[in-house]
Amino acid sequence: MTSSLNQPLIFIGPPRSGVTLISNLVFHHTDLCWLDESFEKHPRSQWQNRVFTQTSQWRSFGVLGNTMLSGMAREFASTPSEALSFWDDYSRDEIDFFRGFAKGKHATPIEISTIKEVLRKRLIATQRPRLALKFTGPSRLHYLSSLFPEAKFVNIVRDPASTVNSMLSTEEWEYQGKHMLWWRGAYSIRELAQYDMLRDHPIAGTAFQLNKLLQTTKQEEEELGLNMLTVDYERFSANPYEAMASILDFADLPASPHVDAAMKQNEIRCSNKVMKMPATDINTVYTWCPAS
Template identity: 65%
Template sequence: MNTKTTVLNQPLIFVGPPRSGVNLISDIVFHHSDLCWLDKNFDNHPRSQWQHRLFQHTTRWRNHAVHSSSLLGSIAKEFSPTPTDAMSFWDDVTRDDIDFERGFLRGKHATPIEISSIKDVLEARITLSQKDRLGLRFTGPSRLCFLHSIFPDAKFVHVVRDPASTVHSMINSEEWEYQGRRLLWWRGAYSLQELAQYDMLRDHAVAGTAFQLNKLMQTTKQEAQELNIDMITVEYEDFVQNPQETVSNILCHADLPHSNTIDKVLKQNEIRGSNKVLKMPATDINTVYTWCPAS
């Protein structure tokens, strides 16, 4: 296993818009036995050494449940941890002008104190849980500039989905009803002209959501190019067509060895893509591609 000075080398970081498949794909890859990731217990107690050591065993139970069809395996699966974005941790460990949950963090860099504090916690997490590599996931803005300032050698995976399917899923989710359905949810990257544009769209859920989705995707592309980010883009539709090939490409990108556990997870899960486009009126589909062109 890596020493304390190298455990944060080349973390694997998943980013992507909500309802794009980033949670599903990252959850599958995080079954890899080498990866340490963040769960709800970490988010609640990020500095608890006991929780870090417990994570070693609970993730082992999680992977054991994949290979077992027994009652014990079912119980292990029920009580196993699941990956989260750990927004409470990131908000607590960063300064007041960093809105980690809703901010694009465009042009924002972590301070030396923030980098040291973040790395201390995450190094302890990896070392005490006896893992080799860190895995992270962030939905919404990719926050590439800020994350790159902490992890300059990170391996990023950008998960995207057809815009019409993504918008349809977003506007039909309960959380979006209270977030961005009629409100510019993410902040810090819009020009005055774009803000004026959105004011004309805010009462149209489809157009307003597509407008915000487009900003997420375009900002990620711009930051990746500006910073020369080591990132691959994974299309959810390709994953549905060939899950094993997609995951294999991700592991290759991350320099991670093949995992029999991940193979088992893929066989157990019915990977399918609901064609949300077919469920939308033609006028709504046209609206989505007007404000968020497929690329």
């Protein structure tokens, strides 16, 4: 089996937009090698790469089997991770994978060689032919495309009101962007002044930040002319099997019984909780997030 970093599959999109759900389903494909928490902690360890090979097989058994053993396999199988600590450690200080947009930033030759060295060894050790990655928040398309010029990007988007409503419902956002700009490095002085007026208005402030994520991704995609498929989460949830077939076709991946089994095990639905939001709140979201 030949492993190559030439054309990785990279999922991007704002938080709470379906990026994790959809990418995790696709990552059941046995052609794909992805990153997990063990890799994040010990990226150069060949032992953890071998563990991934075994536990990812458990993951496949977990979706295909219907026994008690398959339940145990699902429980102990490795799960995909963004591995932000790895990306942050192997990139220079000005590239912040936790909170930075990295707008207009490209990987240096040293970063390209060291990052690719680690990822190439993982592909070889796990005997998977294709790398797959996932990032939520800023898409960092300049940096990622400088690492992987032939990458295929899948951009997951969701209705802004649903996304904002979901972000505000999480405990993490309470301490992150509910009352402050969480992601940094892409705002003009005028935009910073605008946000200061919204700081005490969580719905407007969150919509403002979501708009910047969507706007920046669009701008970077147009500037770079990337090979990108945009997937609308509402359409995916309305017809998941057709949408999944489109994603696999775009990625040049054959149909997979493991992906099909994973989809059957997961409840794929489009929450209508946003419909319970007051109309004024929904209007506030669309006022401050017109980039969708």
